[in-house]
Amino acid sequence: xxxxxxxxxxxxxGVMTEEQxxxxxxxxxxxxxxxxxxxxxHNSLSSFHPLSSGMNPNGGGYFDPMVxxxxxxxxxxxxxxxxxxxxxxxxxxxxxxxxxTPNRRRIREIATELSEHGQITETNVYxxxxxxxxxxxxxxxxxxxxxxxxxxxxxxxTDEKRSCGDSGGFDSYEHILFPSPDLGIxxxxxxxxxxxxxxxYRLT
Amino acid sequence: xxxxxxxxxxxxxGVMTEEQxxxxxxxxxxxxxxxxxxxxxHNSLSSFHPLSSGMNPNGGGYFDPMVxxxxxxxxxxxxxxxxxxxxxxxxxxxxxxxxxTPNRRRIREIATELSEHGQITETNVYxxxxxxxxxxxxxxxxxxxxxxxxxxxxxxxTDEKRSCGDSGGFDSYEHILFPSPDLGIxxxxxxxxxxxxxxxYRLT
DNA sequence: ACTATATGAATGAATG
DNA sequence: CATTCATTCATATAGT
Numbered sequence: 001x002x003x004x005x006x007x008x009x010x011x012x013x014g015v016m017t018e019e020q021x022x023x024x025x026x027x028x029x030x031x032x033x034x035x036x037x038x039x040x041x042h043n044s045l046s047s048f049h050p051l052s053s054g055m056n057p058n059g060g061g062y063f064d065p066m067v068x069x070x071x072x073x074x075x076x077x078x079x080x081x082x083x084x085x086x087x088x089x090x091x092x093x094x095x096x097x098x099x100x101t102p103n104r105r106r107i108r109e110i111a112t113e114l115s116e117h118g119q120i121t122e123t124n125v126y127x128x129x130x131x132x133x134x135x136x137x138x139x140x141x142x143x144x145x146x147x148x149x150x151x152x153x154x155x156x157x158t159d160e161k162r163s164c165g166d167s168g169g170f171d172s173y174e175h176i177l178f179p180s181p182d183l184g185i186x187x188x189x190x191x192x193x194x195x196x197x198x199x200x201y202r203l204t
Numbered sequence: 205x206x207x208x209x210x211x212x213x214x215x216x217x218g219v220m221t222e223e224q225x226x227x228x229x230x231x232x233x234x235x236x237x238x239x240x241x242x243x244x245x246h247n248s249l250s251s252f253h254p255l256s257s258g259m260n261p262n263g264g265g266y267f268d269p270m271v272x273x274x275x276x277x278x279x280x281x282x283x284x285x286x287x288x289x290x291x292x293x294x295x296x297x298x299x300x301x302x303x304x305t306p307n308r309r310r311i312r313e314i315a316t317e318l319s320e321h322g323q324i325t326e327t328n329v330y331x332x333x334x335x336x337x338x339x340x341x342x343x344x345x346x347x348x349x350x351x352x353x354x355x356x357x358x359x360x361x362t363d364e365k366r367s368c369g370d371s372g373g374f375d376s377y378e379h380i381l382f383p384s385p386d387l388g389i390x391x392x393x394x395x396x397x398x399x400x401x402x403x404x405y406r407l408t
Numbered sequence: 409a410c411t412a413t414a415t416g417a418a419t420g421a422a423t424g
Numbered sequence: 425c426a427t428t429c430a431t432t433c434a435t436a437t438a439g440t
Contacts, residue, residue, distance in 0.1 A: 080419085080420055080421075080430090080431070080432085081420065081421090082419090082420080083420095101425085123421085124420080124421090127419095127420060127421055127422090128419095128420080130421090130425075130426095131419065131420070131421085133425080134425075134426070134427085135418095135419085137425095137426095138327075284415090284416055284417075284434085284435065284436075285416065285417090286415090286416080286436080287416095305427080305428070307427095308426090308427085327417085328416080328417095331415095331416060331417060331418095332415090332416080334416095334417090334428080334429085335415065335416070335417085336415095337428095337429090338429070338430070338431090339414090339415085341429095341430095342430090
């Protein structure tokens with residue numbers, strides 16, 4: 001049984017290679033840059049500045065070389081819809097409240113709502129619910145007792161209700177507008193609900 | 205805020221403990237969340253302030269989907285099942301005889317049988333057959349299209365998969381981390397020191 | 409160490 | 425709804 005150690009220099013499957021670390025750093029850096037730019041933008045907007053003064057002069061955009069280079073415009077043939085974290089969050093919360101597949105009517109509503117957060121069609125929503133249900137069902141009987149370890153967070157099963165309580169509250173994000181340019185963001189994120197269960201990360 | 209003290213098993217150059225990885229992931233998640241929210245804010249604000257020109261060359265004002273969400277797939281790294289040679293043999297032979305689809309019942313039987321030779325779950329069996337079939341199918345018709353794809357993707361190492369037009373992705377909701385507000389967002393958004401803060405997160 | 413390939417797993421969509 | 429298919433991701437392992 002190889003588990004992590006609490007204090008030693010355990011080296012095994014739980015470690016990252018430098019390559020991975022590099023990727024992580026890059027990602028963090030990217031987010032940092034973007035957040036910074038967005039924050040600036042926000043401030044400039046909030047302050048009634050006539051123009052985006054804080055922005056990078058080069059009309060290129062808010063983003064800089066670092067990002068541009070690391071992210072390739074993966075256009076391509078990815079026809080498959082992928083929910084945005086925001087969309088997913090909303091979907092989850094809706095799923096929580098009413099078990100069962102929403103009727104046509106409801107689907108349409110949801111789709112409309114979610115379209116604010118990214119491309120989506122009614123079919124996507126429909127499929128999502130279908131799959132969600134089917135899969136959560138299959139998960140029950142199986143104790144997911146994969147092999148030996150798994151002491152970690154297996155607890156994060158689907159049935160857990162850690163989604164945000166604000167069902168649909170997202171649609172109106174006005175409520176999270178910054179009251180003041182400086183504290184706004186903290187406020188925004190301290191809304192526990194907001195940071196709920198979504199996130200994104202990618203390690204490799 | 206370099207490393208968590210609770211079990212900061214610092215390992216040395218090149219590797220991190222899982223705890224450290226976890227922290228990083230959370231940080232990334234936080235950035236993602238912030239970016240997303242800010243993007244939304246930007247959009248809402250943009251409607252009131254005809255600005256956004258410097259931001260996006262396409263004059264859209266719509267910001268960034270590319271970054272707002274990144275993909276995920278966090279699979280608790282440590283539990284990837286690997287069939288023992290014995291199990292594999294059995295699986296193969298079963299696959300041979302009935303190339304069709306093992307029913308749910310059959311799956312259960314097989315799982316039970318194989319558990320004699322090592323840890324295994326029904327899901328494992330299910331996946332195995334699923335993959336087996338899919339792959340044997342893909343191998344026939346095309347002359348090695350796989351390598352091609354792989355190479356292409358590999359070129360993009362970081363492989364960001366979101367595109368501008370598409371809502372980016374996040375494909376897993378079952379094993380998610382919860383970004384928590386106490387990870388230093390405040391610092392992050394006090395934008396002046398952004399880069400500085402970032403550096404302090406470096407893990408080497 | 410780095411790269412390429414094999415393979416377990418996740419999930420949107422399709423089919424019955 | 426229940427199953428199945430197709431595609432993609434992530435990791436383990438082999439090869440250079």
